[in-house]
Amino acid sequence: MLLEAKGLSVRYGDVVAVHGVDISVTEGELVSIIGANGAGKTSILRALMGLEASTSESLLYRGEDISSLPPHLRADRGIRMVPERSRIFPNLTVYENLRMGCYKKTGNFSQQLEKMYALFPILAERSAQWGMTLSGGEQQQLAIARALVSEPRLLLVDEVSMGLMPKLVSEVFDVLKSLNRETGLTILLVEQSALLSLEISTRAYVLETGEIVLEGPARQLQDDERVQAAYLGM
Numbered sequence: 001m002l003l004e005a006k007g008l009s010v011r012y013g014d015v016v017a018v019h020g021v022d023i024s025v026t027e028g029e030l031v032s033i034i035g036a037n038g039a040g041k042t043s044i045l046r047a048l049m050g051l052e053a054s055t056s057e058s059l060l061y062r063g064e065d066i067s068s069l070p071p072h073l074r075a076d077r078g079i080r081m082v083p084e085r086s087r088i089f090p091n092l093t094v095y096e097n098l099r100m101g102c103y104k105k106t107g108n109f110s111q112q113l114e115k116m117y118a119l120f121p122i123l124a125e126r127s128a129q130w131g132m133t134l135s136g137g138e139q140q141q142l143a144i145a146r147a148l149v150s151e152p153r154l155l156l157v158d159e160v161s162m163g164l165m166p167k168l169v170s171e172v173f174d175v176l177k178s179l180n181r182e183t184g185l186t187i188l189l190v191e192q193s194a195l196l197s198l199e200i201s202t203r204a205y206v207l208e209t210g211e212i213v214l215e216g217p218a219r220q221l222q223d224d225e226r227v228q229a230a231y232l233g234m
């Protein structure tokens with residue numbers, strides 16, 4: 001088990017956004033958490049990264065209790081997050097944004113950079129441009145590449161599909177799928193758009209108002225009547 005959260009809860013004052021969810025991710029899986037706007041998806045990812053205060057019965061990463069580690073120490077252990085709405089550095093160039101993703105390791109940055117430019121050729125073309133001048137789709141690719149340059153073991157991805165044209169969404173999802181299937185990268189992604197995320201996932205959770213209401217292999221959820229009615233528009 002790479003990541004195992006038991007009874008994870010997130011509260012904002014009196015508002016309980018996440019009610020004691022159990023989420024686990026095994027090495028090599030691509031797991032998605034699907035749920036509507038406000039279901040608590042971002043809160044879960046931020047809690048796993050250590051960016052949001054949370055409580056849990058246990059929060060283990062590679063068997064180690066990480067519940068009291070600050071975000072940068074979780075990052076050091078190989079957890080990285082692609083935040084909602086990409087949140088790249090607007091006043092840095094594409095190259096500088098990627099450099100920031102690799103702030104600790106210096107040895108193999110140029111090798112990683114080449115990999116990222118091969119994976120996202122548009123970023124190579126735009127390497128000297130400021131982040132703010134990129135289109136939404138390009139910013140999303142940059143946000144993913146910035147998380148990948150540090151060679152994470154577990155990538156947390158927050159709604160990459162948001163605000164992208166359908167064609168770009170499937171391109172970005174294809175990249176995530178091939179990272180998982182071809183390089184073995186473990187990914188936990190959260191999405192409103194269930195159709196595409198279930199396509200690329202090995203396993204999924206359905207989150208409703210802070211609680212997991214269904215879970216199972218992605219194929220099985222795609223065939224589930226409740227999922228079809230609520231999320232797949234059938």
Ligand SMILES: Nc1ncnc2c1ncn2[C@@H]1O[C@H](COP(=O)(O)OP(=O)(O)O)[C@@H](O)[C@H]1O
Nearest residue numbers: 012015017035036037038039040041042043044
């Ligand atoms: N910083 C915050 N302060 C207060 N309430 C918040 C905060 N962030 C999120 N919430 C609330 O928590 C719930 C879950 O939000 P969020 O995790 O962002 O859901 P999702 O990512 O699924 O849209 C929502 O009701 C939202 O309004």
Ligand SMILES: [Mg+2]
Nearest residue numbers: 041042084159
């Ligand atoms: Mg969100």
